[in-house]
Amino acid sequence: MDMVIAENLVKVFPTPDGEKCAVDSVSFVVRRGEIYGLLGPNGAGKTTTLRMLSGLMTPTGGTATLAGYSVSKQPQEVKRVLGFLTANTGLYQRLTPRELLIYFCELHQMERPKAEARADYLIDWLGMGDFAKLRCGALSTGQKQQVNIARALVADPPILVMDEPTLGLDVLSNRVILDFIRRERDEGKAIILSTHYLDEAETMCDRVGLLHEGRLVAEGDLDTLREQTGEQRLSVIFLKLIGASESAGAVGS
Amino acid sequence: MRFHHRIRTIYVKELIDILRDRRTLLAMIVVPIVMYPLLMLGSIQAVSYQVQSLDDEPIRFGVLTEDDGKHLHALILRDAETLSRVAKRQGAESAGDEDDAPKPLEDYEVRAMASRAALEDAIRERQLHLGILIEKGPLIGGRYRRIHVEFLVDSDNVRSFNAMTRLQDVVARTRDRLLENRLAQVRLPRALAKPYIMDVSDLATPTSMLGQILPLILILLTITGAIYPAIDLTAGERERGTLETLMVCPVPVIDLIVGKFLVVTSVAIMGAALNLTVVSATIYFGGFNRVLAGTEETVPLGKMALILLALIPFAVLMSAVMIAVCSYARTFKEAQNYVTPVILAVLIPGGFAALPTTQLEGVMLVMPVGNMVLLARDLLLGADISWWQVSLVLISTSLYAGAAVAVAASVFGRESVVFADSASLKTIFSRRLIKPAAWPPISMSSLVVALLFPTWFFVQASLSPGPGEGVQRLLRMTGVLMPLLFVACPTIVLLYWRTDIVNAFALRRPGVRSLAAGVLIGLSSWVVARELNVLQSSIIVIPAEILQSFETMAASIVAMPWWMALLLVAVVPAVCEELLFRGFFLSGLMKSARPVTAILVSATVFAVFHFLLFKFLVTAVLGVVFAYLCWRSRSILPGMVAHLLHNAIGALMVIEPSFPQTLGIESSDGDTWAHLPAHVLLPGVAVFVLALILIPRPVRSADEDLSSASFDIRSTA
Numbered sequence: 002m003d004m005v006i007a008e009n010l011v012k013v014f015p016t017p018d019g020e021k022c023a024v025d026s027v028s029f030v031v032r033r034g035e036i037y038g039l040l041g042p043n044g045a046g047k048t049t050t051l052r053m054l055s056g057l058m059t060p061t062g063g064t065a066t067l068a069g070y071s072v073s074k075q076p077q078e079v080k081r082v083l084g085f086l087t088a089n090t091g092l093y094q095r096l097t098p099r100e101l102l103i104y105f106c107e108l109h110q111m112e113r114p115k116a117e118a119r120a121d122y123l124i125d126w127l128g129m130g131d132f133a134k135l136r137c138g139a140l141s142t143g144q145k146q147q148v149n150i151a152r153a154l155v156a157d158p159p160i161l162v163m164d165e166p167t168l169g170l171d172v173l174s175n176r177v178i179l180d181f182i183r184r185e186r187d188e189g190k191a192i193i194l195s196t197h198y199l200d201e202a203e204t205m206c207d208r209v210g211l212l213h214e215g216r217l218v219a220e221g222d223l224d225t226l227r228e229q230t231g232e233q234r235l236s237v238i239f240l241k242l243i244g245a246s247e248s249a250g251a252v253g254s
Numbered sequence: 255m256r257f258h259h260r261i262r263t264i265y266v267k268e269l270i271d272i273l274r275d276r277r278t279l280l281a282m283i284v285v286p287i288v289m290y291p292l293l294m295l296g297s298i299q300a301v302s303y304q305v306q307s308l309d310d311e312p313i314r315f316g317v318l319t320e321d322d323g324k325h326l327h328a329l330i331l332r333d334a335e336t337l338s339r340v341a342k343r344q345g346a347e348s349a350g351d352e353d354d355a356p357k358p359l360e361d362y363e364v365r366a367m368a369s370r371a372a373l374e375d376a377i378r379e380r381q382l383h384l385g386i387l388i389e390k391g392p393l394i395g396g397r398y399r400r401i402h403v404e405f406l407v408d409s410d411n412v413r414s415f416n417a418m419t420r421l422q423d424v425v426a427r428t429r430d431r432l433l434e435n436r437l438a439q440v441r442l443p444r445a446l447a448k449p450y451i452m453d454v455s456d457l458a459t460p461t462s463m464l465g466q467i468l469p470l471i472l473i474l475l476t477i478t479g480a481i482y483p484a485i486d487l488t489a490g491e492r493e494r495g496t497l498e499t500l501m502v503c504p505v506p507v508i509d510l511i512v513g514k515f516l517v518v519t520s521v522a523i524m525g526a527a528l529n530l531t532v533v534s535a536t537i538y539f540g541g542f543n544r545v546l547a548g549t550e551e552t553v554p555l556g557k558m559a560l561i562l563l564a565l566i567p568f569a570v571l572m573s574a575v576m577i578a579v580c581s582y583a584r585t586f587k588e589a590q591n592y593v594t595p596v597i598l599a600v601l602i603p604g605g606f607a608a609l610p611t612t613q614l615e616g617v618m619l620v621m622p623v624g625n626m627v628l629l630a631r632d633l634l635l636g637a638d639i640s641w642w643q644v645s646l647v648l649i650s651t652s653l654y655a656g657a658a659v660a661v662a663a664s665v666f667g668r669e670s671v672v673f674a675d676s677a678s679l680k681t682i683f684s685r686r687l688i689k690p691a692a693w694p695p696i697s698m699s700s701l702v703v704a705l706l707f708p709t710w711f712f713v714q715a716s717l718s719p720g721p722g723e724g725v726q727r728l729l730r731m732t733g734v735l736m737p738l739l740f741v742a743c744p745t746i747v748l749l750y751w752r753t754d755i756v757n758a759f760a761l762r763r764p765g766v767r768s769l770a771a772g773v774l775i776g777l778s779s780w781v782v783a784r785e786l787n788v789l790q791s792s793i794i795v796i797p798a799e800i801l802q803s804f805e806t807m808a809a810s811i812v813a814m815p816w817w818m819a820l821l822l823v824a825v826v827p828a829v830c831e832e833l834l835f836r837g838f839f840l841s842g843l844m845k846s847a848r849p850v851t852a853i854l855v856s857a858t859v860f861a862v863f864h865f866l867l868f869k870f871l872v873t874a875v876l877g878v879v880f881a882y883l884c885w886r887s888r889s890i891l892p893g894m895v896a897h898l899l900h901n902a903i904g905a906l907m908v909i910e911p912s913f914p915q916t917l918g919i920e921s922s923d924g925d926t927w928a929h930l931p932a933h934v935l936l937p938g939v940a941v942f943v944l945a946l947i948l949i950p951r952p953v954r955s956a957d958e959d960l961s962s963a964s965f966d967i968r969s970t971a
Contacts, residue, residue: 055502056502057498057501057502077504077506078504080502080503080504081504083502085499085502087498090495090496090498090499091494091495091496091499092496092499093267093271093494093496094494095270095271095274095275096267096270096271096274100267100270104263104267105503107263108260108263108264108500108503108504108505109503109504110260110504136274149499152499
């Protein structure tokens, strides 16, 4: 089942000297129980695409549907079925992880006792018992990212959007996060994983979309891409595809 | 989850968050508790020490001749002897008040200077404190001499001035003693020497001095209390990256802003209360009443509570303004830059209001900040303030606060501000970056209306006729200014921000039913209005001066050509007020509030704009009816027709006295507010009710329009 449907998403930013097209008619679908990798170099438009999907930004053109809800027409419903996580989402430094989780549970319309139970469940499940009662400001980067994951999961959403979730993490924390993402996939969630670590994407993603300068230059599972390009490693495939699109662009212009 | 539950959740979390911040605690608790006593103790002791030490310093007199010097010595010496004699005599009677007893001049020196110019220079250069020139007049009656003493003083120099007053005391005492002695020599009673005795009893209480300075201090403290949390909860949230997290939660931006705004208000009030308590305690326990007020009375603690109460609407306003301003900022530093000019802007009306001659009247009643300063002062001084003054201050302050919260909500979630794509302030005013909008946002409409409120009040107040004058000028100027302010201003704002004028003013063709309903309402609403007034007059008695002003208005209308009267009384207000309140304001409100709330708010504000409490009920009810009509018909026109007819009938009653008589209504001499006769009342009410029924039910497309309208704001917010 298609949990996420993006159709011709466009985002144009006004700039002091004109306009900049950050995302240019990007379309893809993400199914239940699948990790979809949105890959591309910095500035390719990954984050902007994800922000449009999560209702943080209004698309200039195109539509997006999450679990059947239209991003532009039902933004509150979309936010209910979505867990959103980025590398640089901050935590409230002066709250403890437990307080923070209870707060976000309550923002997701849970009553207090239910919110506390859910927070305690997530703390237990993600093994955060050791630091659940320290202030977030005192946690390590890996611990913070664990809290962030728990935060994205408070409403047990069927769709997870993860923007560079492993950025700046050490090997051990990295392992924890990636294991968790796989587990969630196996439980039937639709997951969008954006990253520029291509090796990581290669081991994690069921299908990938390659973004370059706002456009989706290639899409499909890894085997298809390998056949298409005759290369094995994703990073090489990527460079080849980008080169092709750039030369195509050069020919076109 | 309901609105208030979500807001409570946000409120509790933000309050815990801000109170756990060491910087907040430091600024809110430690600074007032430690700093005030220290500052006050320190500065007051320093002042009294300086005054004391001034009296102990030796005084340097300058004279021109040896003779003058001797004369001066003799004068001071004899005065000291007399004083000590008097002191001994009084000391035998009672232990006396040492402070009040005159002190002799003891520690001084006298220098002779060569010339007057040299003497003046020495005083200017502060080598000498006072110059004394003594001139002996001719003998009077062969026995007595009149002596002329001239003081050369530099009154900018406190030591010079002090020297003069002390020597003046010596001379005055000597003069009185000599006079008494001379009277005794001719065997007249000594009392003859003083035909007048002056005593000053100062009636100022300690509160009056506090009353002058405390409101301003409190306002500063309240602002200071609001600044830090306002920045921390808006720009701080953005800077720490938690805003994005918050925005992906299924919570409307307005809830977030209201929750944050309530926290800032609470912290500001807590801060002000704490500051007030510590100041009171310092004055009370430090025994500074004497120094501050010159009497032994204690600080009136009951009044402090009253002031704190009056401070709440102000804290609400300042918190809203601070939240709105800081919402534009993306970093702490940027927010601090925005806050500074706001504080200055607040201090100007505040400072003006703190002037002792400024009264809580006229424009000051609706002057933001200024009216709070005056209200707090008048409460402290126990001045005579009427409840309508208090309510005007509170209503206008709430109006400004509401507009500020609406602006904050529309700015807070703005893409360009959340993600720092481009300079945030630029995106708001740069026309090229403004996307065409279908509806005016609530922030725009409420801000324009909030700004029009004091402007309109000022216009009305400045045009109000003096005693005996007619109101033709008021009516004529209203005919010009109302279109300018109520229609041209919103239009310019709408055009600049590329907002759809048709939607904003509901400039659509109405259905036949709506139009018919409008006509019928217009024809019958005066009956309802009149009965409402009768009802109201049984509860609130209308003061004679208001009745008088109604009559002046009637006389002026009669004096005009009928077409002009109709134009100024019916056409202009109907068109302008409908376009502003049922068009611009209501369409902005409808976008983000429920229809019921939007209609009630627009009607209340419409009523408030009439500035007369006695018109409030009728105008509010009519405001609800017109707004309902506009909402249901999706057109401004039916309400405009109804409004026009309502006003025209009112004017007609005045212009053509035979009209009410034909209807069998008693002429309005004597009891103005008698019930209408049944043969007018019953049909009138029936037509009114019929018209309300005639108003079309909401059609499907109207609903869709509204839901897409409310979606619009969410997706842009």
